[in-house]
Amino acid sequence: AVPLVVAISTAVSAKNGLLIRNRTAFENARNITSIIFDKTGTLTKGEFGVTRFKSVSDHLSDNDLLQIAASIENSSEHPIAAGIVRKAKSKDLSLQEPENFQNITGKGISAKLNGKEIKIVSPGMLKEQGTDAPTDAFKTDDETVVFVLIDNALAGYIALADEVRPESLSAINTLKERGIKVYMATGDNQQVAKAVSEQLSLDDYFAEVLPEDKQRIIKELQQNGEFVAMTGDGVNDAPALAQANVGIAVGSGTDVAAETADIVLVNSNPKDIANLILFGSATYKKMM
Numbered sequence: 001a002v003p004l005v006v007a008i009s010t011a012v013s014a015k016n017g018l019l020i021r022n023r024t025a026f027e028n029a030r031n032i033t034s035i036i037f038d039k040t041g042t043l044t045k046g047e048f049g050v051t052r053f054k055s056v057s058d059h060l061s062d063n064d065l066l067q068i069a070a071s072i073e074n075s076s077e078h079p080i081a082a083g084i085v086r087k088a089k090s091k092d093l094s095l096q097e098p099e100n101f102q103n104i105t106g107k108g109i110s111a112k113l114n115g116k117e118i119k120i121v122s123p124g125m126l127k128e129q130g131t132d133a134p135t136d137a138f139k140t141d142d143e144t145v146v147f148v149l150i151d152n153a154l155a156g157y158i159a160l161a162d163e164v165r166p167e168s169l170s171a172i173n174t175l176k177e178r179g180i181k182v183y184m185a186t187g188d189n190q191q192v193a194k195a196v197s198e199q200l201s202l203d204d205y206f207a208e209v210l211p212e213d214k215q216r217i218i219k220e221l222q223q224n225g226e227f228v229a230m231t232g233d234g235v236n237d238a239p240a241l242a243q244a245n246v247g248i249a250v251g252s253g254t255d256v257a258a259e260t261a262d263i264v265l266v267n268s269n270p271k272d273i274a275n276l277i278l279f280g281s282a283t284y285k286k287m288m
């Protein structure tokens with residue numbers, strides 16, 4: 001039976017950009033009762049466009065704010081960063097070279113620019129440091145808003161929008177028809193997570209999660225008897241991918257995620273993930 005499974009798996013791999021690192025996990029696909037998708041780049045396109053940006057500092061114009069933010073974001077690989085840099089370039093703003101660039105895991109980035117410490121952070125991190133968001137920052141439910149801090153003082157905000165992938169809804173419906181509960185975990189804010197969750201009729205969602213939270217969420221589901229699949233695309237997802245009964249690394253993303261996962265999918269399309277779960281079950285049935 002083993003060579004048959006390997007043969008079929010290899011055939012699928014060639015077609016769909018699928019790498020099975022752990023055959024047991026692939027066969028385990030038939031037992032999955034819950035799946036947790038990441039949001040950005042998996043359920044959504046992961047292409048953020050800037051919708052609004054505003055300085056709240058008397059010393060900075062809106063464009064100054066965008067120029068500073070883009071100079072820092074130019075060193076980041078987050079899809080939010082690409083959107084901010086694109087917007088600055090479209091306005092012909094020239095970018096500066098920051099020093100000491102750092103990721104603040106799951107919360108934002110920081111760097112030095114012209115002797116000042118610049119941070120670009122999530123609403124959660126803004127709250128953590130005791131700063132209130134300006135009342136006009138959150139206008140709609142589907143915008144992701146990040147905040148720019150200069151030497152820890154709020155300088156402004158940038159709102160961006162991503163879109164749900166057209167394939168997500170049918171993939172989720174396929175999984176639900178098989179009795180699999182579908183969840184989403186995201187580092188993004190509550191409003192955005194709720195909006196995406198409602199659009200896709202998810203069973204539940206977890207917003208503003210840090211990488212270590214993902215592992216805990218999986219553990220809790222497992223303690224409730226769930227057999228959990230989880231998708232992840234980043235270095236930070238490695239512990240959660242390891243915790244999951246079936247860890248699926250998506251996207252061409254990071255090697256670390258891929259090394260920890262049971263299954264690696266080149267595309268982060270949820271349709272491929274639904275197919276792979278269906279195919280795992282079909283492969284098993286053929287073996288019987």
Ligand code: ADP
Nearest residue numbers: 040076078081106107108120122146186187188
């Ligand atoms: P997700 O993959 O679900 O978007 P992340 O952990 O990658 O979650 O990011 C969580 C949040 O951290 C983002 O929604 C954003 O608020 C903030 N963040 C992360 N990276 C950046 C960045 N380069 N610039 C600004 N904000 C960022």
Ligand code: MG
Nearest residue numbers: 038040233234
């Ligand atoms: Mg991410």
